[in-house]
Structure formats: structure tokens, C-alpha cells
Amino acid sequence: GAGVSQTPSNKVTEKGKYVELRCDPISGHTALYWYRQSLGQGPEFLIYFQGTGAADDSGLPNDRFFAVRPEGSVSTLKIQRTERGDSAVYLCASSLSGFEQYFGPGTRLTVT
Amino acid sequence: GENVEQHPSTLSVQEGDSAVIKCTYSDSASNYFPWYKQELGKRPQLIIDIRSNVGEKKDQRIAVTLNKTAKHFSLHITETQPEDSAVYFCAAGNQAGTALIFGKGTTLSVSS
Numbered sequence: 373g374a375g376v377s378q379t380p381s382n383k384v385t386e387k388g389k390y391v392e393l394r395c396d397p398i399s400g401h402t403a404l405y406w407y408r409q410s411l412g413q414g415p416e417f418l419i420y421f422q423g424t425g426a427a428d429d430s431g432l433p434n435d436r437f438f439a440v441r442p443e444g445s446v447s448t449l450k451i452q453r454t455e456r457g458d459s460a461v462y463l464c465a466s467s468l469s470g471f472e473q474y475f476g477p478g479t480r481l482t483v484t
Numbered sequence: 485g486e487n488v489e490q491h492p493s494t495l496s497v498q499e500g501d502s503a504v505i506k507c508t509y510s511d512s513a514s515n516y517f518p519w520y521k522q523e524l525g526k527r528p529q530l531i532i533d534i535r536s537n538v539g540e541k542k543d544q545r546i547a548v549t550l551n552k553t554a555k556h557f558s559l560h561i562t563e564t565q566p567e568d569s570a571v572y573f574c575a576a577g578n579q580a581g582t583a584l585i586f587g588k589g590t591t592l593s594v595s596s
Contacts, residue, residue, distance in 0.1 A: 414586030470580030
């Protein structure tokens with residue numbers, strides 16, 4: 373079946389701009405996660421949704437980051453006033469059981 | 485919070501040899517330990533996982549062992565092949581639906 377998909381695959385933006393990153397989870401997966409991966413590092417947790425609600429947003433680095441999942445399926449990660457330090461690959465994962473997490477291909481964000 | 489240490493950071497083996505990657509974790513409440521394989525520019529791919537109620541799990545050429553007392557777990561790959569070359573990440577989670585905490589990764593190179 374179709375895996376987790378993310379759009380866009382690449383995003384280049386100028387410092388200070390607003391960006392939205394989209395994640396389409398595997399159909400039927402109620403749990404959705406956002407991670408951020410910097411070069412040479414493992415994925416770093418940002419936020420976890422169970423259904424429509426954010427069950428854990430403790431990984432969001434500051435209030436410039438926000439995520440929504442209004443209908444319990446597609447999720448959007450929103451970053452305001454982007455900074456060069458936000459440059460990374462943003463990964464989305466979904467899970468049916470809450471244990472096995474399946475990742476999307478990621479969005480590579482570059483802030484110039 | 486949880487901290488996961490992974491070593492070695494790089495590992496080079498000859499085709500047909502075995503490879504072992506080790507991880508330690510700090511939170512005794514952690515009970516789920518997945519391993520991911522990530523090829524360059526690709527998504528992390530779940531290859532095997534283990535829960536705390538078992539000490540070992542095997543799937544063809546790969547196996548994972550868990551020592552809860554010592555708080556460490558290991559990935560074993562036997563009869564390595566060039567296509568096993570990738571970055572491998574271990575992770576730990578403490579219940580269904582929570583964030584995974586990842587190690588920094590091991591770059592495995594298998595030469596023929």
C-alpha cells in the first residue's frame with residue numbers, strides 16, 4: 373500500500389519567511405509524528421498527534437513552530453519567521469499501533 | 485529524559501563478515517527498541533524492533549538482543565552484503581505512542 377508521503381520534497385526560503393510542510397500518513401494510522409534530522413544526526417522528536425490532538429509537543433523548539441492535524445489524517449508543520457538554524461530535513465512518521473513508526477521521505481528545508 | 489548512546493560511529497567490514505552495533509539507554513522505563521536503516525538521501529526504514537518482554541529477536545540475517553539490566557541492546561547483521569551499507573540508527577521509546585529517542589547513527593560500509 374501507499375506509504376507516508378511528504379510535500380514538498382525540497383523547500384528553499386529566505387530568512388524571516390513563513391513555511392508550511394505537509395505530511396500524508398499511511399491510511400488508517402491514527403498516530404502521527406514530526407521529527408527533524410540535521411546532517412549526521414539521528415531524527416529529533418518535535419510533536420506527536422493522536423487523532424486530531426497534539427498529545428505531546430514537548431519537542432517543538434520554540435513558539436515559531438506549530439503543527440495541526442484538523443481531520444486526523446493530513447498534518448501540516450508551520451514555521452514562522454524562519455531562521456538559518458531551522459535548515460534540516462523534516463521527517464514525518466505514522467503508526468497504527470503506537471510502536472512501529474513508518475517514516476516519509478522528508479522535506480529538506482533550506483533557509484538562506 | 486531518555487538518552488541513547490550508539491557506537492561505533494563508523495564500521496567497515498568485508499562482505500560475508502558479521503557486524504555488531506551497540507546502544508545504551510538511560511531511562512529504565514523504556515520498553516521499545518527499534519532499529520532503522522537509512523540510505524543516503526532516503527527515509528529511515530524500520531528493519532527490526534524488540535520489546536522489553538523478550539531478550540532476542542531474529543529476522544533472517546539480522547537479530548537484536550536486549551539486556552534490560554544493563555540497559556543496552558545490540559543489532560547483529562550476519563553474512564553482510566554490499567547492499568547492507570547504510571547508516572543504522574537505534575532508538576528507544578517507553579510506551580505506545582510516545583516519541584522515539586534516537587542514537588546518533590552508525591555508518592556501516594561493506595566492501596566486496
